[in-house]
Each structure stands twice: as C-alpha cells, then as structure tokens.
Amino acid sequence: MSSHPRAAHPASAEAATPTRVTAGESGRARMPWSEVMIHLRLADAVMDFQVTADGAAVQLLSGGQPYSIPVLPGEAGLYPHPDGGYSYRPEPGPAAGEVGGR
Secondary structure (H helix, E strand, O other), X not given: OXXXXXXXXXXXXXXXXXXXXXXXXXXXXEOOOOHHHHHOOOOOOEEEEEEOOOOOOEEEEEXXXXXXXXXXXXXXXOXXXXXXXXXXXXXOOOOOOOOOOX
C-alpha cells in the first residue's frame, strides 16, 4: 500500500487513457509522488512538460518557461512505450501556475 495521500478528486476519463509522447513533444500531466517531485513540491500538481530533443529527459514548464532543470522521465510520470518514446496519462485543465491551476 502506498504511503502518499490519495487525490481528493476523481481521475478524469482523459487521464485514464495512456498517451504516447516522443522526443521533442509536449504534454500536460499530474506529477507523481516521486522523490524528485516531492522535493520540487510538485507532487500531485498538473504540469506542462516537454521531452528533450534527445529523449533522455523531461523539461517541466511553468507558463511556457522551463521550471527547474530537466528530470528523468520516470520521475515525471513518463514510462517507456512499447513502440518507442514514452507513455503518460494526460491531464486536462490548467497547469500549476496558470489561472485556475494549483
């Protein structure tokens, strides 16, 4: 059993469908309770991101600008996709730092 608190809101239908993303592509996702996201105080926050051009890292974005340094894909909730690139669960709505975001 996980020791992190459960989200107070139900998962959306869009967030239930994994989506593939590859090098250079962007997305929006709810950040997991990984050690890095907890340290950055972004665990459970919705963030925009872009996979780096070489596909080795993920740059988190706040208001379209880089937030912190790039992080490893797994720390940002992106996992290897069988067809290459990564798989993640997209999150609709505003990202943290946007109007209506947390």
